[in-house]
Amino acid sequence: MKALKAFAPASIGNVSLGFDVLGAALAPVDGTKLGDEVEITSAESFSLETVGRFAHKLPGDTDSNIVTKCYHYFCEQMEKAGKPTSPVALTLHKNLPIGSGLGSSASSIVAAFAALNAYFDTPFDQDTLLIMMGELEGQISGSVHYDNVAPCYLGGMTLMTGSEAPVTLSLPLNDDWYYAICYSGISVSTAAARDILPKQVDMATALTFGRQLGVFVHALHAGNFDLAASVMKDVIAEPYRKSLLPGFDEARAFSEETGALAFGISGSGPTVFAVCSSKAQAEKVAAYLTENYIQNEDGFSHVCQIPSQGTLISE
Numbered sequence: 001m002k003a004l005k006a007f008a009p010a011s012i013g014n015v016s017l018g019f020d021v022l023g024a025a026l027a028p029v030d031g032t033k034l035g036d037e038v039e040i041t042s043a044e045s046f047s048l049e050t051v052g053r054f055a056h057k058l059p060g061d062t063d064s065n066i067v068t069k070c071y072h073y074f075c076e077q078m079e080k081a082g083k084p085t086s087p088v089a090l091t092l093h094k095n096l097p098i099g100s101g102l103g104s105s106a107s108s109i110v111a112a113f114a115a116l117n118a119y120f121d122t123p124f125d126q127d128t129l130l131i132m133m134g135e136l137e138g139q140i141s142g143s144v145h146y147d148n149v150a151p152c153y154l155g156g157m158t159l160m161t162g163s164e165a166p167v168t169l170s171l172p173l174n175d176d177w178y179y180a181i182c183y184s185g186i187s188v189s190t191a192a193a194r195d196i197l198p199k200q201v202d203m204a205t206a207l208t209f210g211r212q213l214g215v216f217v218h219a220l221h222a223g224n225f226d227l228a229a230s231v232m233k234d235v236i237a238e239p240y241r242k243s244l245l246p247g248f249d250e251a252r253a254f255s256e257e258t259g260a261l262a263f264g265i266s267g268s269g270p271t272v273f274a275v276c277s278s279k280a281q282a283e284k285v286a287a288y289l290t291e292n293y294i295q296n297e298d299g300f301s302h303v304c305q306i307p308s309q310g311t312l313i314s315e
């Protein structure tokens with residue numbers, strides 16, 4: 001019987017300065033597997049089983065699970081392409097909290113599509129699959145954005161092109177940066193956190209956004225990481241979203257006092273991240289966040305780096 005699994009890591013959407021166009025995969029340095037996993041095997045009829053730490057927070061009915069929607073969408077696309085499918089049994093290991101800002105829905109979507117594509121002998125190329133992933137992410141959050149699905153699938157830090165081929169570009173990574181991340185334990189709906197944003201930005205904000213993104217990309221390619229860090233500021237979403245995040249200003253203040261290079265909201269929150277120039281500094285910020293930013297037993301902190309590996313397929 002054919003069987004395989006796909007692990008898809010957590011990710012930071014926006015990375016502060018790139019609303020909807022910049023994202024980064026995350027891997028805890030202690031080896032914790034932070035991400036969802038989908039197992040796939042042949043079956044008489046389609047089924048989805050959900051297990052894992054956050055499975056109990058998923059919608060009760062299988063049809064509402066985004067993984068089921070991925071399966072049906074994948075089969076439709078296969079039919080359009082004149083390729084055969086067969087029923088499969090899926091198991092979703094829901095390890096990421098929902099509404100966390102860690103790309104939880106993206107992780108399930110990417111793991112599902114990657115598992116299906118591998119199981120059916122790679123009928124779709126990378127860009128086609130990314131477009132399918134973005135479509136499903138859009139169904140959940142209210143608008144198509146690739147800043148979680150792209151790094152989750154491909155790894156690294158990815159910049160969206162706005163084009164269909166390639167959908168995304170990989171940016172150079174700084175191996176010396178460590179990311180202290182902390183999920184507070186509360187849930188923030190991405191769709192709701194998008195709804196509170198103004199539909200238009202003023203000229204000054206647009207100019208700052210464009211300048212920062214241009215400088216950031218240049219600085220990474222030039223290996224000038226201090227310059228890159230200096231423009232990691234969110235002028236689009238943070239001013240509106242931080243009101244949803246108890247303890248955000250205090251956490252930023254501590255992070256800055258400790259010498260962190262940048263601090264911001266991961267995706268639509270409540271997870272926050274600090275970019276640190278050493279592992280020891282990231283550990284110090286993570287310890288503060290654990291003590292002061294976590295609100296309940298669902299919360300957690302990790303010291304992470306950005307892995308160059310995204311989704312991993314294994315037997």
Ligand SMILES: Nc1ncnc2c1ncn2[C@@H]1O[C@H](COP(=O)(O)OP(=O)(O)O)[C@@H](O)[C@H]1O
Nearest residue numbers: 059065066098099100101103104105108189190
């Ligand atoms: N496999 C899944 N993983 C995450 N969310 C799912 C899944 N299936 C369905 N959902 C629903 O999709 C929505 C995801 O909310 P969202 O705020 O976008 O989460 P996140 O920001 O963590 O991706 C929730 O209403 C959740 O119940």
Ligand SMILES: N[C@@H](CCOP(=O)(O)O)C(=O)O
Nearest residue numbers: 013020101102103190267268
């Ligand atoms: N660019 C999106 C990212 C949402 O990330 P999530 O992890 O909160 O789903 C946004 O900022 O709305």
